[in-house]
Structures are given as C-alpha cells and as structure tokens.
Amino acid sequence: MQAQTPWFTVDQVDPDTYIISEYRHWEETHCYLLNGKDRTLLIDTGLGICDISRVVEPLARGPVTAVATHIHWDHIGGHRHYPDFYAHEAELDWLQGGFPQPIQLIRGYVVDRCQLPQGYDVSNYEFFQGTPTRVLQGGETIHLGGRDIQVLHTPGHAPGHMCFWEEGRGYLFTGDLIYRGLLTAWFPSTDPQAYLNSLEQVAALPAQRLFPGHHDLDLPPELRLQMRDRLRELNQAGKLHHGSGTYQYGDWAIQL
C-alpha cells in the first residue's frame, strides 16, 4: 500500500519561521508561522479541512495571532482556532455574511482535486465568520518581539488583500498577489489596475525571499519585477481590464 502524504507538511525557513503546506489539495496552499520573542504570527490559516492548530501548537513559542492575506476560503480555513485575528477593513463584510459566493460553490472548491481524509464530510464545511480583534488598513507594523512585520495593502486579487514585509530578514509574504500558477483578477471583486499598483508597491521593496500563498516555494525575488513588467505591458496595450482574457508567461499566467 502506498503511504499517504500527511495532510500538513512543515518546512523550516530559519530558527523562527516555518511554512505549513497542504499538498493534498491541488491549490497547494501555504501558511507561515513567524515566532517572535513575545508572540507568534500565523499568516493565513489554510483550507480548514484538517485542524491546523495541532501543527501550529508545538511550533509556536508564544500566543498566536492569525492574519489572512485576504478573506478567501482557502486562507481562513483555520481561523476558528484563533479568536485573536486581524483583518483588513475592506473585507470585514465578507466575515459578516457578505461574501458573494454561496457555500455550495465553496464546498465544491474544497473537494475539487483533493485527496480528502477518510470519512470527510464536506457538508459540514463552513466559510469562517467572525469579528477581528484588530482592523488593518495597511501601513501598520505588527510587533512580535524582535521581529517587526509591516502590513501592506495590496488589492487587486481581493479588495483587502495584504502582503506582509519583514525588512529585517528581507522576507515578503505575497499571498495570492504573487505565485507560480494561474493568478486571478477576473471575478467582480478583483481589480486588474489595483493589481498592477500592488505589484509596483512590492517591486520597490528590497525583498530577498518571496513566500507565496500557493504552489512552488522556490521563487526568485525577481519574479515580482517580471510580473510587474508584464502587467505594465498589458496596461500600455489597453488590455489590463476585466474580460480581457488569460495571458500566459511561461509557468505563470494571469486571468483578467
């Protein structure tokens, strides 16, 4: 019998930083655990199919605050374990019944191309709802004790999308703004022009490492510049708008 991949895969980046990945779902979602001297930040909480807190607990050196790069199901699945969570003001209504997709559709995403745990019943899956302990706008710094994480408002994929920038280590956590695969800025709550502005914002940072929300973890920091340049070209050609199509660039693409 073939041994199954464990639900969560943990990779260590440095003595204080871990990647928690879910490779049994095609989206290959990554969450990031950042230990400071005083507390721990969990950037994204994953799919919510299995209990991420069991993996987080032995790694976290302090009380855990969760923050999602944006309020999509695959980034907030474990939020129910973290009553201390932050969210961007532009997506608060998505945490209070205002998310535009019905739960049946989201449950379809959950089981799509997924090696589900045995006996898993998707009809119990819920889209997380709650009230954050802190509302973010972008421009804040989250202090973890010896580690400062800057909040960047980077809309485009979602109106309250955030990247997190740790200048001290040159780490940029990019969520769904940057990853290798199909980037999406075609549905109504996306904004292709804002997407380009957000890429301009992160391209200006001296990032040493990019940590994406999905797929390949081995991204060259220059990828953020290449994506910015391609979107600049689309903009100059008058193609950076909804309904314009899908543009393929080697191993990544953007659907507008």
Ligand SMILES: [Zn+2]
């Ligand atoms: Zn998303």
Ligand SMILES: [Zn+2]
């Ligand atoms: Zn995502």
